[in-house]
Amino acid sequence: MxxxxxxxxxxxxxxxxxxxxxxxxxxxxxxxxxxxxxxxxxxxxxxxxxxxxxxxxxPGLIDLHTHVYEGVHEMGVRPDVVGIDQGVTTVADAGSAGAGNFDDFISRSVKNNATEVLAWLNIAKPGLAEGRSELADLKNLNAHEALACIERHPEVICGIKARMSGSVVKGNGIFPLSVAKAVAREAQLPVMVHIGNAPPELGGVLDLLEEGDVVTHAFHGKAGGILGPEGRLIPQAEEALDRGVRFDVGHGSSSFSFQTMKQAQQLGITPYSISTDLYLENWLRGPVYSLTMTMSKFLLLGYPIEQIIQWTTQAPAQILRRANTIGTLREGTIxxxxxxxxxxxxxxFVDSERxxxxxxxxxxxxxxxxxxxxxxxxx
Ligand SMILES: [Zn+2]
The missing domain is CATH 2.30.40.10 (Urease, subunit C, domain 1)
Structure with missing residues (x-):
């Protein structure tokens, strides 16, 4: 040989x-x-x-939360720009596309890149392509179409994305998440939930999550996050962690706070994984720029480099259920x-609170x- x-x-x-x-x-x-x-x-x-x-x-770095679907205007970045150009071998798109445009996402964004592209299927049919309130209209929810889409693309779809914050769901509360959970259970996949401003209240969102599900933007600096007014973990967050729910960083333009992370650090709460939520704006103008920049922020916060590497290789590979093939340097693997x-x-270093x-x-x-x-x- x-x-x-x-x-x-x-x-x-x-x-x-x-x-x-x-x-x-x-x-x-x-x-x-x-x-x-x-x-x-x-x-x-x-x-x-x-x-x-x-x-x-x-092992090749894995970014669990990116937006690489150029069908979403002013948001989608070409996968290689935030992938191999920046030292990342695998990116997972976090709900840019739903069942209504997933085939277009496959032809535009999954094929013809050196970077491996996986995806969290948005439970809303148009994904983010028709605006950022994709769960305000319940007509966008169709469990059968989502399941059919998962069946067509098992090699790409690694889970279901549901964005559970006020501007996304409007008056629909946690109902869209219950649909996402039903689809995920049927398909035996995890759910990734985006959290932000209420409604819905975070406690009600967390109560629906099970072992292996992911909370992205877990360390944001907005009101109503994982830490209560006294700086302690809210009980539902504690219970979710005990059940095996995984807290992911998902930095983004408005979803990562040094202060929240430091408070969590003092409580002994760590991320399960570090991801970026990279899209056009926060890649070009910050504060995210890249996965390695996000990792550098954790180095500054005092985490050992070995831990930071685990959070960007083995941990996301486990979430994506591909730990036997990626996120590892075992002999015989890719x-x-x-x-x-x-x-x-x-x-x-600048966080999302500037x-x-x-x-x-x-x-x-x-x-x-x-x-x-x-x-x-x-x-
Ligand atoms: Zn995102």
Missing amino acids: IIELMIRNGRVVDPSTGINGLYDIAVAEGKIISIAPPGSIPDEGFAKVLDASGCLVT ADISILQIVEQPVE QVLSGSKLIQAQYIIKSGEIYPCKQ
Whole structure:
């Protein structure tokens, strides 16, 4: 077998296998064939050698919450722009498309990219393509069409998205979520719930969620979030966590607060996963910019890099139920690998409340290997 690529001398960090140290990685036929101490794989017959000295070599990063459907005007970004260009091998679109336009989403956004694109199917038929109040009109809810769509695209659809905040559902309360849950149960998939301003009240939303379901925007800084007035976790949030409901970051333009995150940190509450909620505006003008920028904010907040890598590789792979194939560097799996560098430089980090924190470390993506192919990243 000809080794197509050798990645030499990097610090390999793979939380899924517990590997953390200097290793070489050999890739052939698009798969990882060996992870071994530096220099121990014979130095012959490689098509390419990549020197990763001083870099972190991790499973390909996974962004659980993005908007990559260009059918949604002024929002959808091309998948590769927030994917391989930024060191991310897999992105999940979070409800940009619903059953009414999912086939268009497949042809525009899933095909013809180097980045792997998965999706949370919006329980509302038009997704976000007809505006941001997609659950205000109950005619947009059709469980049969959603189930038929899931059946047509099992390789892409990883769950159901329901956006449960006042401007989205208007007077419909938690009813749209109960429909999303019914569809998800039938299809044996998780639900991702967007939370924001009430109504509906967060407690009622959380009460409907089960093990494996995801709350995105969990650490927003608006009123009515997971923390009550005394700064304690509201009881329904505590119960949801005990049931195995997963709290995801979903940074976005208005959904991540340093203050909320620090308060949660003091209570011992951590995210299950870090995602960006990247779309055109917050990619171009911030405050999100990229997954690695979002990860850098967690480095600033004091979380260890190994933990941050777990939250962006193994954890989202588990949520997406693809932990055997992505988010891991096990020998024999697809060669999806991120090569990152922690750069020392002064940097101002901004959250969605426009609070600024100064830091000195930035995680930057240098190269990405997607299915064995190397791509340089763009900063
Ligand atoms: Zn979103």
